[in-house]
Amino acid sequence: MNSSLMTSLLWFVAILAMIPAALWLLKRTPVGGAGSSALMKNIAVLPLSANQRIVTVEVGAGESRQWLVLGVTPASITTLHTMAPVDGAVPPAAPGGPAFAGLLAKFHKPAGGPDAR
Template sequence: MTSSLLPFLWFLAILCLIPLALWLLKRTPLGGGAAAGQMRTVAMLPLSPNQRIVTVEVGQGDDRRWLVLGVTGAQISTLHVMPPQPESAPAAHALPFAEQLKARMRGNSGGSDAS
């Protein structure tokens, strides 16, 4: 009995996997969702588990704009709109915070920054 039931179970499993595969394909670059190039995430800063600040680039050519958005579980708010900024590679001197603090404590043990 189990040998005649096995092909039927495989058929049901494949039928259940088709919607899952289509759902995953829609949400990946392979599905063409990112092919339009009209919008991309530039940066994201998590503030809490369900709050973050996101910078998104929208438009093409001279119509490109960066939107700074406040994102919560209930809403998305535009905080600022600005022209696209030149993107640079991460600075070679960018150190983790702990190393920057150690360097400052060694260099300026008692003074404030005069920049």
């Protein structure tokens, strides 16, 4: 094989390998959004319709933390209420999570149960 062809092929493979590495690194730096969770955190989302929802967001850090209850529509975002964070509050699971798990449990039958054949 020609030396210049082999060099070009190696550079091509090196550049292809650097693309996923650069994306992985970008995702874990503040530039890629990894550091933004310290100042703002999504607490809960309540969908009202296809275009409207109520969102609770925690903003700030330390003693200056606040929860904002926001009304979100395609045209605007409106602050509905501002409150102090509830101590020990755990954000609820993703919408549809527990209900789907309960529905799945109804239809799941154990392998050694009375219905096994």
